[in-house]
Amino acid sequence: MTTYKPSQYQQNVFNFINNNRGSAVIQAVAGSGKTTTIVTALQSIPADKKVLMLAFNKSIAEELTARVPKHVRVKTYHSCAFGAYRFQMKFVKVDANKLTKIIKDVLPEDKNQYFGLIKRLVALAKSHAIGYLMGDTRQDWIDLADKFDLFNTKLDSDFDVNELLHYCKLVYAENNKLKKIVDFDDMVLFPLIFNTNFFKQDYIFVDEAQDTSSVQRELLKRMLKRNGRLIAVGDSAQAIYGFRGADSNSMQAIVNEFNATEMPLSICYRCSQSVITEAQKWHPKILPFSQSPSGSVVRLSQYEQSNFKSTDAIICRNTAPIITMAFSLISKDIPVNVLGRDIGKGLVSYIKSMRCDKISDLLSEIERDYMKSIANLDKDDDAAKIERLSDRKSVVQIFAKNCIDEEVDTLCVLIENFFGDDDNDNITLCTAHKSKGLEWDRVFILDEHLFMPKWVRKDWAIQQEKNIVYVAITRAKRDLFYINSGCWK
Numbered sequence: 250m251t252t253y254k255p256s257q258y259q260q261n262v263f264n265f266i267n268n269n270r271g272s273a274v275i276q277a278v279a280g281s282g283k284t285t286t287i288v289t290a291l292q293s294i295p296a297d298k299k300v301l302m303l304a305f306n307k308s309i310a311e312e313l314t315a316r317v318p319k320h321v322r323v324k325t326y327h328s329c330a331f332g333a334y335r336f337q338m339k340f341v342k343v344d345a346n347k348l349t350k351i352i353k354d355v356l357p358e359d360k361n362q363y364f365g366l367i368k369r370l371v372a373l374a375k376s377h378a379i380g381y382l383m384g385d386t387r388q389d390w391i392d393l394a395d396k397f398d399l400f401n402t403k404l405d406s407d408f409d410v411n412e413l414l415h416y417c418k419l420v421y422a423e424n425n426k427l428k429k430i431v432d433f434d435d436m437v438l439f440p441l442i443f444n445t446n447f448f449k450q451d452y453i454f455v456d457e458a459q460d461t462s463s464v465q466r467e468l469l470k471r472m473l474k475r476n477g478r479l480i481a482v483g484d485s486a487q488a489i490y491g492f493r494g495a496d497s498n499s500m501q502a503i504v505n506e507f508n509a510t511e512m513p514l515s516i517c518y519r520c521s522q523s524v525i526t527e528a529q530k531w532h533p534k535i536l537p538f539s540q541s542p543s544g545s546v547v548r549l550s551q552y553e554q555s556n557f558k559s560t561d562a563i564i565c566r567n568t569a570p571i572i573t574m575a576f577s578l579i580s581k582d583i584p585v586n587v588l589g590r591d592i593g594k595g596l597v598s599y600i601k602s603m604r605c606d607k608i609s610d611l612l613s614e615i616e617r618d619y620m621k622s623i624a625n626l627d628k629d630d631d632a633a634k635i636e637r638l639s640d641r642k643s644v645v646q647i648f649a650k651n652c653i654d655e656e657v658d659t660l661c662v663l664i665e666n667f668f669g670d671d672d673n674d675n676i677t678l679c680t681a682h683k684s685k686g687l688e689w690d691r692v693f694i695l696d697e698h699l700f701m702p703k704w705v706r707k708d709w710a711i712q713q714e715k716n717i718v719y720v721a722i723t724r725a726k727r728d729l730f731y732i733n734s735g736c737w738k
Contacts, residue, residue, distance in 0.1 A: 258514045259282070272478050275481065276485065276514065277483065278534065279535065283456075290480070294321075296320045298320070299450045301450045301454070303326055304324070305456055309686075326437055327436045330445070334436070334443070342431070343430075344432060347424065347430055348424060352364060352416075352420055355423060360416065366413060367416055367420055371417055374390070374421050381441060382441075387411075391414070449473065451478070454480045455479065455503075458481035458482055458503060459487055470507075481509065483499075486715075488713065515535065517538065517541075521728070522541055522543050524728075527722050527729060544727045544729075547730050561690075562678070562692050567699050568680055569647060571587065571680060572667075577737070585678055587669065596645065599641065600657060603615060611649070648667070682717070691726075691730070692725035694732070695732055695734065696734055
């Protein structure tokens with residue numbers, strides 16, 4: 250039986266927690282054994298203490314529950330906050346389409362050009378708790394929209410910022426009136442704005458702390474006893490969910506707001522020496538484990554079937570190249586597993602909204618919708634939106650090309666069955682965002698030129714793009730390959 254011997258970095262964390270005072274932010278690089286560190290640290294906390302572990306998602310929460318001491322409760326932010334809110338309010342209904350329904354009720358039909366922007370901006374207003382954690386002035390809304398590059402000053406005559414913000418405020422106010430109907434964002438917002446009572450904790454451990462929002466940090470303050478201790482573990486270089494409302498500087502914000510001590514976990518036990526050298530181009534603080542294999546980083550100008558193994562992963566920044574590559578592998582009798590059931594559901598929902606029976610009609614309608622959507626966008630200022638719309642259109646076209654008949658219903662079935670998040674023996678294909686938290690012996694990065702797009706302008710967004718590259722690279726345990734689409738021998 251091998252005895253677990255912690256690194257000096259890990260031992261420093263254990264010593265700090267055993268000192269029984271103060272909060273800490275632990276900067277844990279990719280593959281640094283943060284879960285093992287957390288679980289080991291929890292063993293030393295007395296059983297009479299109230300301890301809460303907050304995990305990033307339900308699957309991680311379930312995994313941690315099986316590993317932590319019995320006196321430690323493991324929850325997600327949403328389950329913890331919503332559980333307390335529902336206990337206080339009673340008879341609360343969950344409706345994932347709540348915001349869509351409100352917008353349809355509030356927005357006149359001749360103002361439908363604002364629909365998408367209202368939905369996105371109000372969702373961001375929820376994640377930032379406008380009117381509660383920040384102001385509710387016109388400028389506050391504009392600053393929020395500007396931070397996420399939602400619109401620019403080069404607006405055509407059909408687009409009026411004041412009118413847009415008017416409807417955003419109406420929708421936001423109506424959303425918060427319906428306090429017994431909640432969607433996913435409301436689950437953490439409503440406990441804050443309606444002053445939900447929480448059981449106070451002696452210790453709160455936070456996993457994936459780099460993805461916390463300002464609302465979640467405020468909830469942490471309300472969950473913690475006056476002299477309670479917060480141990481937040483994450484990697485600032487893996488913050489890639491800013492587009493969802495997570496703060497790109499959340500680790501530093503936790504340090505500031507909780508007067509926390511910063512501690513590093515700098516050694517990566519996952520990746521080979523060569524992969525770490527490649528990762529250091531994007532995050533110099535990551536260090537290799539002295540006993541890790543040398544591994545390799547290779548750029549392939551061409552490839553063939555024999556280059557791929559069933560245990561490999563192919564990662565790309567965008568979805569369309571992943572789908573093209575998947576069909577290409579299938580045509581060569583190589584089974585695939587494409588991650589992203591939610592992507593498939595979103596595509597099917599979009600296709601059905603076109604209300605077409607035949608694929609030829611669908612493609613024409615999607616082309617018209619695409620041209621209409623980008624007509625009011627500025628080529629430079631809205632490059633991110635144009636790329637997303639173009640990627641979606643390309644994905645539908647790829648599926649249509651590989652569909653066995655002309656029926657849209659058949660196309661929807663193809664898409665629904667194509668994506669799966671199963672752990673099987675097929676080669677895995679996914680976007681960089683979907684790869685987070687996963688690892689493979691060998692990873693192929695597809696179409697490197699799509700990473701770090703030139704249209705990204707905001708400082709926080711540029712850093713997030715760098716983080717996306719870092720995440721993709723550090724999924725490789727031993728060997729990393731760079732390949733381009735369509736370069737079969």
